[in-house]
Amino acid sequence: MCQSKVILDTDNFWNVKDGMEVLIHEYGHILDFLINQILNNQNQHFDSRKYLISSLANDTKITNEAYQKLLAYGVVRSLYGRSTSSSNWELFAEAFTRWIVTPEPNRDLGWEKLDKFFRIDLPTKL
Ligand SMILES: [Zn+2]
Structure with a gap:
């Protein structure tokens, strides 16, 4: 089992059970x-x-893949999500976690981008 190491978890940002x-x-x-x-x-x-x-770089002027990745790191905000930087395997799982567990008062522009990705962009591929 992977160990999720979300930065914001330290101050109970997620507000979910251990x-x-x-x-x-x-x-x-x-x-x-x-x-x-x-x-x-x-x-x-x-x-x-x-x-x-x-997808997270949609609606921005960021077209360079390296900068898009930096944007994704900023949106997901997880050190653990950066741990498999070549495959981005953990980034995807951490993005999903942030999208699901972020409480409504803490939902910011980054969360909205994740919401659009998981509810709209990704399902269009299926
Ligand atoms: Zn994992």
Whole structure:
């Protein structure tokens, strides 16, 4: 099981029971795996993690992939999400965690970008 190390967790930002964010993080991995499995079985070359990074940069003028990745790091705000920087495997799971567990009063522009990604952008690929 992965260890979710969300920066903002230190001051109870998520407001969830201990361990719950780790479970949700694992669900993020499952979602990531299934989407890639489904779409790649349909002979589509799809990488959900690259799609996450590029989608978060929508509505910005950031086109350079390296800068898009920095933006994604800023939105997700997880050191652990940066730990697999070449594959972005953990970034996707941490993005999913932030989207699910962020309480309503703490939902900011970054959360709104994640909300758009998980509710609108990603489902259009299925
Ligand atoms: Zn993980």
